[in-house]
Amino acid sequence: MLVEFEYWWLLILPLFFTLGWIAARVDIKQLIAESTSLPATYFKGLNLLIADQYHKAVDAFSEALYLNKDSLELHFVLGSLFRRTGETDRAIHLHMNLLENYELTEQQSTSIKVELAQDYFKAGLYDRAEELFLTLRHTRYEQAALRHLLEIYVKEREWSQAIAIAIELERSSGISFRKEVAQYYCELAANAMISQDWKHAKTQLEQALDANKNCVRANVLLGDIAAQQGHHSDAIAFWKRIEMQSPEHLGLVAQKMLKSYSLLYGESDAETSHQIGKGLSEGLNQLHEYLETYQISSIMSVLYEATLQTEGAEKAAKLARNELIRKPSLKSLDQLLQARAMQDDAQHDLQLMQQTVRNAIGDRAAYYCDQCGFRAKQYHWQCPACNAWESLPPEPTEATIRDIKLLKRK
Secondary structure, X not given: OOOOOOOOHHHHHHHHHHHHHHHHHHHHHHHHHHHHHOOHHHHHHHHHHHOOOHHHHHHHHHHHHHHOOOOHHHHHHHHHHHHHOOOHHHHHHHHHHHHHHOOOXXXXXXXXXXXXXXHHHHHOOHHHHXXXXXXXXXXXXXXXXXXXXXXXXXXXXXXXXXHHHHHHHHHHHOOOOHHHHHHHHHHHHHHHHHOOOHHHHHHHHHHHHHHOOOOHHHXXXXXXXXXXXXXXXXXXXXXXXXXXXXXXXXXXXXXXXXXXXXXXXXXXOOOOHHHHHHHHHHHHHHHHHHHHHHOOHHHHHHHHHHHHHHOOHHHHHHHHHHHXXXXXXXXXXXXXXXXXXXXXXXXHHHHHHXXXXXXXXOOOEXXXXXXXXXXXXXXXXXXXXXXXXXXXXXXXXXXXXXXXXXHHHO
């Protein structure tokens, strides 16, 4: 059955078309009006940002802000650019002006305080930055504020405040800060050790181990305290714990351990050469065991020097030769040449060869930060460059000739 066609529908179709055309024209006009209200310098600034030309972008956005003074978005962009280009005084002035001279909602005011706090932080005005960040702890910017507060307290070495903030940040973010908290306790202990407040130092180190049972530094310092007080058996026990935490770090205490072993039997009896020799022999055996198990180069160096002094050049040469066979390195070759030079008639030739090897080695062995690549000649618990904790490996790395050339190019 066919549906009867109604001719009056033909009159409605043009009406719908006309209404749609009018609506489209209104939307287009609104879009054009909105886009033309933005200064051309705004788009120029965006292009400069994309091209990483920040100083030129500052000029463009400054001009855009002059043409549109009421735009908060332009204020935020320009303030961030001031910080990025190091013009923190201009950033501070801009954000202070917003807070003092504009009618703002609570949310807008809070956002500007966040920007101003970052200005102060970048300028190194940590007391003012701290004051503002503390007011943001119960806002939607809380985690960012806590992270900045933590960085401030670490920079200012306010370790007790750093511990409190790190624990609070851990609770709010769900990210563990156990390693950092343990290091902060170790810093407090190190300060107490300087003033010889051994009791307080031990308390801090025990808290460090409560925070992070794998904190090697805590056991290193506990051993140092015991050795300082003449309790060498306790010192050795603390240092031995490191094997269960991170055996790679045993090289950091090898020399200390050997010294405490040599003094071990002097704790209760009168020291004699026999007693010292007995303790030293035990220490050498312990280090030999560590070397066989973990093949740590710094332990080899301690063993070599001790063997050379106590058992003579022949035993030291044998030790160095075995190490050279097992793990070839210029350091072991240097040690073998040194020991042989003390034995053979061709002493001058061997000394010349040894000096050549030493010149080739130079200062190539170093600790390289896992986070930023910083090169250090001494071990640091905190990287001096990027401030990351425990980011340096416990053993130095011998750079190759190629690595040295690359470093020189940089």
